[in-house]
Amino acid sequence: MIKSGVIAAYSGGKLPGAIGIVRMSGEGAFDILDGMFRPTRGKKMSESRHGQMVYGELLASDGQPIDICLACIYRAPHSYTGEDMAEVFTHGSEAIVSAALRAAFSLGARPAEAGEFTKRGFMNGKMDLAEAEAVADLIYAQTEQGAKNAAALLKGHHSKPLAAMRERILELIAHFYAVCDYSDEDIEPFEYIQASATISKDADALEELYRGYLRSASINEGISVAVVGKPNVGKSSLFNRLAGFERAIVTDEAGTTRDVVGHRISLDGKLFSLMDTAGIREGTSLAENMGIDRSFEAAEDASLVVAVFDGSRQLDDEDRAIIELCKNKLSAAVINKSDLKGCDMAAVRESFGTVFEISAKNGEGIEALTGWMLENAPDEGEILITGQRQAALIKDAAEALRQAQESAMLGLTADAFLLDAERAARLIGQVLGFDVDIDITQGIFSRFCVGK
Ligand SMILES: Nc1nc2c(ncn2[C@@H]2O[C@H](COP(=O)(O)OP(=O)(O)O)[C@@H](O)[C@H]2O)c(=O)[nH]1
Ligand SMILES: [Mg+2]
Structure with a gap:
């Protein structure tokens, strides 16, 4: 039984070309592939091993062979989208690719929207929003340096430290609340000076990231x-x-x-x-x-x-x-x-x-x-954030941390400190995709190509 959630799209380069790639994702993708691809020997595609290339016949929607080529499945959650995925590597003809897509659609898939594969990957926790944005950077990279930068971003070069920073700030806030709420219990006292030092270091790091962004156009x-x-x-x-x-x-x-x-x-x-x-x-x-x-x-x-x-x-x-x-x-x-x-x-x-x-x-x-x-050209090894969205959030988060730090140092009311610390954590979270408006996420993915 085929579920409705399978998306399919052409994911390769300009046709005609050497190879065309038709991609599907969603629960039921393997059943659809079984209906349109007949391995030359052995088992059905749905029974093949994860990531194994299988030789066989591609069938048009009338069941007639239209290509002899390769196909591959990736089992959830170990795929780009985190779902069951299938790819067919056809000969790079427009006719074959359209026939393959028609076959997939007739078996229950629907056309993917721009960036929908990556969006599903994001939704399924395969990557955070900053990493998803790096995918667009990779596709649109114009220089080797630009691609290297994007690849590092995709691997979480900045996302991981930012996620750790967010955790650190949230822990600080939790500790603060714990001290306020259970002051008579055995909880370590909240040291403003120590908190302020932690926050100051994080603000430095964010400001450095923002300065890097200002230089990133050169990439x-x-x-x-x-x-x-x-x-x-x-x-x-x-x-x-x-x-x-x-x-x-x-x-x-x-x-x-x-x-x-x-x-x-x-x-x-x-x-x-x-x-x-x-x-x-x-x-x-x-x-x-x-x-x-x-x-x-x-x-x-x-x-x-x-x-x-x-x-x-x-x-x-x-x-x-x-x-x-x-x-x-x-x-x-x-x-x-x-x-x-x-x-x-x-x-x-x-x-x-x-x-x-x-x-x-x-x-x-x-x-x-x-x-x-x-x-005097900028250092090649340095990995810079490139997105305006991320940069604006990072700049605001740095400012919020500076204010929190100031409140802590001046011994101002707890509210002032907490408000700014919480705001900083929220802004950093948004860089990574927590609490981001649906329109913003949609805007990000719509800039991608169909099939990515
Ligand atoms: N002798 C000599 N003439 C030059 C040199 N560089 C430019 N010129 C001449 O200086 C004039 C102005 O050059 P141009 O490049 O248009 O100057 P711009 O107004 O600063 O852009 C032209 O007649 C050029 O041929 C140079 O190295 N040696
Ligand atoms: Mg001139």
């Missing part, structure tokens, strides 16, 4: 590098050198680049997102001035700033404005046009810790600059 979008400078110093020429082709327009006319021009490059497996910007000066037109505003924004938002100066000309106030702009940024100075006769660049050398002399025209000195970019 998939590339480490942002803004090339800034006054007009005509050779920003676009340098940008094109780094890009490896004539991406931005170069002329000897000031004010040529009016918008931020972006291009991604990969250096030693690391992705950089380069931005060529409009030359910063008193602009001569509305469009140029708007471009200049964008240059400031790009410099402000970038992880690294490359400030370009024309080494063949005396420094002027416009150059000094650039020096000022870079004061609080991780930046390097580039003294360009080293192929020409040089001028005094002492002010640049004094203001920047790192200075490169290059010629964007003939390529001299570019490698030293790319070396600096690589050295």
Whole structure:
């Protein structure tokens, strides 16, 4: 007897392709597979071993063989969803895959919604919500580093310590209540100082996680590098050198680049997102001035700033404005046009810790600059949280813990301490998927592909 809860979907890549994967999950999935897959030798699929690949015939809904391929079952709870699951690995033809799905539907399965397999995994406790979000990160990873980061998140790199932290805070709260409720019994006294120390360490850890999130865009979008400078110093020429082709327009006319021009490059497996910007000066037109505003924004938002100066000309106030702009940024100075006769660049050398002399025209000195970019790229080994939802909760939880800590230190009323500690525990819980609104969970899973 087939239950109604079996979902089925195509889970493979673009068709036609080498292999198509049709996946099913739910109680009754094995019965459906028995109806559509006939092993060449031996027992029925429902009697095969967990995880064993079985060779046989795939049957269309009219019972006729339509493919000769492999199938496999996974027994609950040892599957991705935690339910009984089945997979058929067909030849990668659209016709075969549709026929396989039609067969599954005619035997009682229903089409899976986007992310429904993962959602079931979450509901069945196979992963927490943060880990489920890492599955989406894995699918959408654009770089090797992005995938490695997502894989670590999926394995619970941050989820496990967060779950432990939540437990710790809940225990603290329980202890506190116990002392209040049974003050005459033999319960260890509640030490505010000790509680405050524990909480403070946890708040540090949460703040560190949040700072990591702010750097996480670099994992998939590339480490942002803004090339800034006054007009005509050779920003676009340098940008094109780094890009490896004539991406931005170069002329000897000031004010040529009016918008931020972006291009991604990969250096030693690391992705950089380069931005060529409009030359910063008193602009001569509305469009140029708007471009200049964008240059400031790009410099402000970038992880690294490359400030370009024309080494063949005396420094002027416009150059000094650039020096000022870079004061609080991780930046390097580039003294360009080293192929020409040089001028005094002492002010640049004094203001920047790192200075490169290059010629964007003939390529001299570019490698030293790319070396600096690589050295200053975020550490590869560090695993960062990537989701905005998680980051916002973590930030609030850190604040709640800081407030709880303060109340504990000041010896404020028990209520103040408890309220904040409880709020922190709830927020951390939400990162992991406890007490999360159904719409929020639904929103998370709907971003997945069908079949995942
Ligand atoms: N001699 C020399 N000229 C350069 C060099 N880099 C750029 N230029 C010239 O300087 C002018 C302005 O270059 P461009 O890249 O458009 O500067 P931007 O306004 O800062 O983007 C163009 O005529 C370039 O050919 C260089 O290294 N050496
Ligand atoms: Mg330019």
